[in-house]
Amino acid sequence: MFRYPDGHVARMLTIAGSDSGGGAGIQADLKTAHQFDVYGMSVLTAVTAQNTVGVQAVHPLPVDIVRAQLKSIQDDLGFDAVKTGMLGDRASILAIAAEMEGVTCPVVVDPVMVAKGGEALLAPEDVAAVIERMLPVAFVATPNAPEAERLTGIPIRSLEDAARAAEALHRRGARYAVVKGGHLEGLGDLAVDVVYDGASFTYFAAPRVPSRKTHGTGCTFSSAIAAALARGAGALEAIAAAKSYIARAIASAADWDVGRGHGPTDHSVSPVWLMRAQPGRMYVFDGRQFVETAPPL
Ligand SMILES: Nc1ncnc2c1ncn2[C@@H]1O[C@H](COP(=O)(O)OP(=O)(O)O)[C@@H](O)[C@H]1O
């Protein structure tokens, strides 16, 4: 485990739903934290019956038990970074937002809305609560392109559109807005994620793997950012480490046989650390290292 100079172990909390299939949700988050040498803890918001083929059932947990889990952790263990994913029902969203308003460590908000198979993981009427209450507490927000469209109202067809949406998300309170490019036509064969910090656009890219095994990529990416932040990394450094980790996790799973549908990624890979990422630049991860280039826009 990663330890700070004063001896304390780096700790990450995930507030998210359970994926019985183990590829997304808290299962992905805890596997990721472990792979970053960070101690992982979880507050469950909902239980899903899910596999690589689809979501068979969703059961949000009562808000009292969501609150109780968080209190148990706060009273004893504490945490250095938080990631939020699937948030459950409206009462839980509001309770979690209120708690996050009082947290002093970085919070990564992954505004999960739908599963890969199209099943809703957030009720459409609760999107407004995520915009109004969760974006303002986000040190980093990590929507995919369809989620960024819903949060901003900006149709996203290109990298330019993704950049405009990142600006809008920053205006709504996200300190670092990351619009992920998994669902977007990127640059040639690259999957490009755009980051806006209020002043500069920074781009992180990796070759797009022609694979259906992308179940849980968003969960894995956002928890990797939180785990890196829990170790004291800066925001761009954390996003870069997460990009290298998800790129390797997707590539390593491309030929495996876990499940019959959208298989999970291989969480056993390790991140690559990019020290001193400069805002306003583009970094392409080639599987081994980052190559710095001029920004595409
Ligand atoms: N086929 C792929 N090859 C390489 N990287 C990918 C691929 N699909 C998604 N990614 C990357 O994985 C991360 C999660 O992206 P995305 O799939 O957009 O999120 P979500 O799982 O929330 O829909 C991003 O960094 C994205 O660029």
Ligand SMILES: Cc1ncc(COP(=O)(O)O)c(N)n1
């Ligand atoms: C419990 C839970 N949370 C989140 C997702 C989204 O997964 P993805 O990372 O593929 O967008 C999921 N399928 N299940």
